[in-house]
Amino acid sequence: EDQVTQSPEALRLQEGESSSLNCSYTVSGLRGLFWYRQDPGKGPEFLFTLYSAGEEKEKERLKATLTKKESFLHITAPKPEDSATYLCAVPANQAGTALIFGKGTTLSVSS
């Protein structure tokens, strides 16, 4: 069964304290890995798509990287406004099926 696992479930950081979130997957023949940000009471918002091992993408204080088995979302010098739940998702193996989402990592950044 295709699975996406995110860790940790929750992460508390001080402002400026860098860290990383992990997303591991069991889907074979990866056809893209997606990162989304979800604020409380809102729908997920797209951040990045990665397609091949070694690929990296950046947006402000966020950098996403991809290996053959997992992806990391690195947060450099976070600010309180980075507090949110970060979700990763991969397409399932079966053709025509939609994204499978992990349960997310809830990040809290305090000043």
Added chain:
Amino acid sequence: DAGVIQSPRHEVTEMGQEVTLRCKPISGHDYLFWYRQTMMRGLELLIYFNNNVPIDDSGMPEDRFSAKMPNASFSTLKIQPSEPRDSAVYFCASSPTGPRGELFFGEGSRLTVL
């Protein structure tokens, strides 16, 4: 441009009642998705449409759930009869590229079944 619009934002109902959730996708997006989010199971796909035609409904929990897309600008998700275990946030999303592309989510409809 307006994003995906969902209504109602909040719905509280009693067990056994019919619930209808509504969604207006982004104009020009040919794909529409219904997802359900709970603490226990996270975000799960219920069904998705391409050009108003249901493509994959394997995530629809049971016959109590039904979804329609009568035209390119409107979709409904209906639960009849509702049960407490249906309590969740229901998200509609649309995409111009397909089920494996970027999704644009609405703000969700929070359903509470008492």
